[in-house]
Amino acid sequence: MLKKYGEVPLLLKLTKGMNEEQITQHLKTQVQEDSTKNILQMLETLLPQALSAELCKLAGIDPRSSYKKIEGKNKAKLIQILAWTPLTISGHDGFKLAMITRGGISLKEINPKTMQSKLISGLYFCGEIMNLDGPCGGYNLQWSFSSGALAGKLL
Numbered sequence: 001m002l003k004k005y006g007e008v009p010l011l012l013k014l015t016k017g018m019n020e021e022q023i024t025q026h027l028k029t030q031v032q033e034d035s036t037k038n039i040l041q042m043l044e045t046l047l048p049q050a051l052s053a054e055l056c057k058l059a060g061i062d063p064r065s066s067y068k069k070i071e072g073k074n075k076a077k078l079i080q081i082l083a084w085t086p087l088t089i090s091g092h093d094g095f096k097l098a099m100i101t102r103g104g105i106s107l108k109e110i111n112p113k114t115m116q117s118k119l120i121s122g123l124y125f126c127g128e129i130m131n132l133d134g135p136c137g138g139y140n141l142q143w144s145f146s147s148g149a150l151a152g153k154l155l
């Protein structure tokens with residue numbers, strides 16, 4: 001898509017999967033609990049401070065404002081931006097800096113109990129050579145270690 005369009009728009013849910021209604025309710029609860037908090041302090045319960053401040057600016061809100069003093073249209077804009085943060089992908093750092101890749105071997109061609117190829121007897125696979133990836137956080141390394149251990153055991 002980058003090649004075709006140069007830029008790719010993205011709407012990202014950053015607020016723990018909450019929708020507009022849930023975010024509104026969350027903010028109202030915050031006000032009830034402590035009405036002296038400004039909007040930035042309230043948003044810190046959902047997002048990192050620096051990001052919250054930027055999202056406030058996008059909605060035309062001073063991050064030090066109290067929730068009650070924010071105009072309705074800006075409040076609505078903020079809630080929309082919180083539920084669906086708009087980003088634009090304008091490029092990437094290339095294959096050399098990519099963290100994970102799908103190697104191209106279809107999982108359908110592998111016996112998951114042994115990691116052996118269903119097409120070529122005696123050929124075993126492990127790690128990211130297979131078409132499988134997980135979120136960042138150790139899942140890919142774990143997959144590589146576990147599939148490697150399994151394939152190695154059965155050789």
Ligand SMILES: Cc1cc2nc3c(=O)[nH]c(=O)nc-3n(C[C@H](O)[C@H](O)[C@H](O)COP(=O)(O)OP(=O)(O)OC[C@H]3O[C@@H](n4cnc5c(N)ncnc54)[C@H](O)[C@@H]3O)c2cc1C
Pocket residue numbers: 097098099100126127128129136137138139140141142144
């Ligand atoms: C910058 C970065 C950060 C990452 N952070 C995380 C993380 O925090 N958590 C996580 O879970 N995953 C992370 N990953 C992904 C994870 O490192 C990989 O998914 C995992 O290492 C894949 O293991 P692998 O054994 O399949 O492949 P690799 O670790 O890539 O091993 C393949 C090996 O084969 C060798 N090789 C290649 N071609 C040949 C050849 N022709 N002959 C002989 N040897 C060859 C290579 O030199 C390499 O040593 C990260 C990856 C990168 C790049």
